[in-house]
Amino acid sequence: MRSVLKGRDFLTLMDFTREEIEYVIDVSLEFKMLYGVRAPHEYLRGRVIGLLFEKPSTRTRVSFMAAAAHLGAIPIQLNPNVMQVARGEPIKDTARVLDRYLDALVIRTFGQEIVEEYAEWMERPVINALTDLTHPMQGLADLMTIWEFKGRGRRIKIGYVGDIWNVCHSLMIISSIFGYEMYIARPKGYDADKRVLDFVDEMSRRSGANIVFTEDLEEAFKDADVVYANTWHSMGGPEAEKDKRLRDWAGYQANEEDTKVAKEDFIFMHCLPGYRGEEMTDAIIEGPHSVVFHQAENRMHTEKAVLALVVP
Numbered sequence: 001m002r003s004v005l006k007g008r009d010f011l012t013l014m015d016f017t018r019e020e021i022e023y024v025i026d027v028s029l030e031f032k033m034l035y036g037v038r039a040p041h042e043y044l045r046g047r048v049i050g051l052l053f054e055k056p057s058t059r060t061r062v063s064f065m066a067a068a069a070h071l072g073a074i075p076i077q078l079n080p081n082v083m084q085v086a087r088g089e090p091i092k093d094t095a096r097v098l099d100r101y102l103d104a105l106v107i108r109t110f111g112q113e114i115v116e117e118y119a120e121w122m123e124r125p126v127i128n129a130l131t132d133l134t135h136p137m138q139g140l141a142d143l144m145t146i147w148e149f150k151g152r153g154r155r156i157k158i159g160y161v162g163d164i165w166n167v168c169h170s171l172m173i174i175s176s177i178f179g180y181e182m183y184i185a186r187p188k189g190y191d192a193d194k195r196v197l198d199f200v201d202e203m204s205r206r207s208g209a210n211i212v213f214t215e216d217l218e219e220a221f222k223d224a225d226v227v228y229a230n231t232w233h234s235m236g237g238p239e240a241e242k243d244k245r246l247r248d249w250a251g252y253q254a255n256e257e258d259t260k261v262a263k264e265d266f267i268f269m270h271c272l273p274g275y276r277g278e279e280m281t282d283a284i285i286e287g288p289h290s291v292v293f294h295q296a297e298n299r300m301h302t303e304k305a306v307l308a309l310v311v312p
């Protein structure tokens with residue numbers, strides 16, 4: 001597949017223009033259609049895609065493997081615990097070696113600087129499958145889902161509740177690029193990363209987006225087109241302070257009662273995995289507004305588009 005994005009790393013959506021992101025979503029929609037009619041789309045026959053995951057994953061791991069397989073590529077899982085990086089081999093050596101074997105490397109890890117270091121030492125594309133800072137693949141699937149259910153080119157209000165971490169950051173980035181309103185409900189003391197805030201401030205000035213932090217759940221959900229929930233205790237650092245977070249975040253929940261102020265036809269989204277009884281209720285995820293499994297499916301279509309567009 002010819003593409004202007006060939007060879008590009010996919011480390012954060014902050015590196016891409018609005019037009020480039022629209023291009024990825026258009027190709028994702030095309031792939032979804034091809035998949036629906038079981039039409040072959042093997043644009044990467046014979047390529048090898050490495051998957052290095054240092055945190056648990058169901059959706060990202062399996063959807064990338066399926067996407068690679070549909071494209072005719074071979075996905076290989078790299079277990080970091082049995083690689084020499086676990087014994088202290090420098091990333092710059094590991095990266096240059098993997099670059100000789102793979103056509104792309106998909107990484108889930110902790111610091112954003114880790115994916116950046118791999119990218120610095122590899123010629124082949126490096127794709128961020130979640131860091132503490134961002135989750136660009138989730139952001140793409142979220143945007144695709146919003147377009148499918150709420151239309152593109154509209155001003156959308158998102159009422160978000162949950163950890164101010166990778167998923168929230170990527171949704172803030174998307175919202176700022178596409179001129180959305182995003183209200184983030186959270187208890188005092190939980191704030192976004194400065195790198196994301198600086199980007200979002202600058203981008204919002206140009207796009208007319210409005211990104212607001214509030215302690216008031218009702219303000220966040222009022223007239224929302226999209227209610228988005230995410231865990232209170234993400235993998236890594238936040239998970240280690242789970243008990244404190246369960247206390248601090250109590251009540252910051254998407255439930256049937258508190259979402260009554262949202263638009264009548266609002267959609268409920270969640271990146272998953274979700275915790276019923278914490279950031280959301282069983283009734284809302286299983287209810288008529290929920291599109292969470294469409295959203296999860298879209299992970300595969302958007303990742304397929306990214307692979308087809310960036311892998312040389």
Ligand code: CP
Nearest residue numbers: 057058059060271272
């Ligand atoms: N949403 C998401 O990235 O899920 P996994 O952690 O299962 O990959």
Ligand code: NVA
Nearest residue numbers: 165167234235271272
């Ligand atoms: N914010 C969550 C997302 C999981 C897909 C985490 O990092 O654990």
